Amino acid sequence: MPSKPKPAPARSPKPRDATIAPRKAPRQARARVTVEALLDATARVLRESGYDGLTTNKVAVAAGVSVGSLYQYFPGKDALVIALLLRHAEHQHGAFQRALLHVADAPIPAVIDAVLEVLAAQQDSDPELAFILMNQLPRVGEMGQLIAYSEEKLSVPLHAFLVARRGDLPELDLAATTFLLTHAIPPLLQRMRIARPSKEKRRAVFQELRKMLVAYLTRGPART
Amino acid sequence: MPSKPKPAPARSPKPRDATIAPRKAPRQARARVTVEALLDATARVLRESGYDGLTTNKVAVAAGVSVGSLYQYFPGKDALVIALLLRHAEHQHGAFQRALLHVADAPIPAVIDAVLEVLAAQQDSDPELAFILMNQLPRVGEMGQLIAYSEEKLSVPLHAFLVARRGDLPELDLAATTFLLTHAIPPLLQRMRIARPSKEKRRAVFQELRKMLVAYLTRGPART
DNA sequence: TCAATATGTGAACGTTTGCTCGCATCTGCT
């Protein structure tokens, strides 16, 4: 317990330029715990209050540490969000890539099933947070670029897969197909979780999505 | 010009509960002008600074009116945003519905072309604002529900169309198809505008999207 | 053992921002 915290002058006005990079890395184990706690708390606060309701003090309290500690590792709230976003994206990206590798030689419909399953599972794991991270962050400045970058990462393994299986696909502009799939499907799944449809409707939508993808990605007679 | 603006006491603390409904309707013509100016200014500020950078004072200045006037018609910044969102949604919804009616009896691929064109044009008309309105607003509380509601509106005419043309479509769960299309395509188009791809890539993605929709919505041999 | 260093604390401050209120000005109506 602090004995005499003494008034303290407090000088600085308001920089407000908010850098993004972590301030310093934790060296001791307890510091790593603190940093983890801060990220978890950030996630919790984001879920509960959205990006707008995120304040450094709230995060510190939620993490059970003091604001001072927070500022020791993160230069501001955006740095917290970015760190969380990167952690999240890393996870997603890894799982997706593994799933694709796992079905690298399976028939296309089986690939579609597998990939959809993985994506659905990801959405299920923490839908609110995922939604906030993907849709509620300000797309401006450094942060906007980072978000775009983290979204684009999904497209790398997908494009590689499509190129590798080109022979089993109809004639497609693979780059365009990659863009189409990576930018249409994740938002759809997000909305699905947010809308909280009944189990049946959920199943039905998945069914239709599967139909659509199979129709698109499977060789068939040319149509009008 | 006011003669003696007199210090003014200013009592109230900070309600901060921010209601959403407009405070009162303009009765005279100049008031309607003011309200319009406020909404336009809101759009401008949103485009320039994002939702986070939106402040009532900024909006008032941008609209060329005083904050006081703003608060006469809107109880807070969220009310401004909501009003703008509703105006926007109304627009989109109308254009979409008209487009569908216009091609009510055309062959499915022609319908797809027409609808895609309308959607693309909408995205083109004010991409930044559309993006902010759809993706950057806090999805919490009353506002979240309103956003969801305004998104859902697209699905009504689409579902009606699909039901009417059921005979020309493959076997589908039309409700699920509606959900699928209304929640996958608009976000895709939004990302497309944000990513600012080259003209060729843009065309290519549209081409692939069209292929996918035709393959999905057109009768064809059953596949795996 | 004990200094050097890493980590943790929280009160306080300067800004920003939402919002109101006492008035001034304008419009529509009779």
Next chain:
DNA sequence: AGCAGATGCGAGCAAACGTTCACATATTGA
């Protein structure tokens, strides 16, 4: 013309927020 109500004004307050700093405590390493 003249008045009642509608509209417009904008300085200023209070709360909220980000951020810092002087200090306390824990850990490490020699």
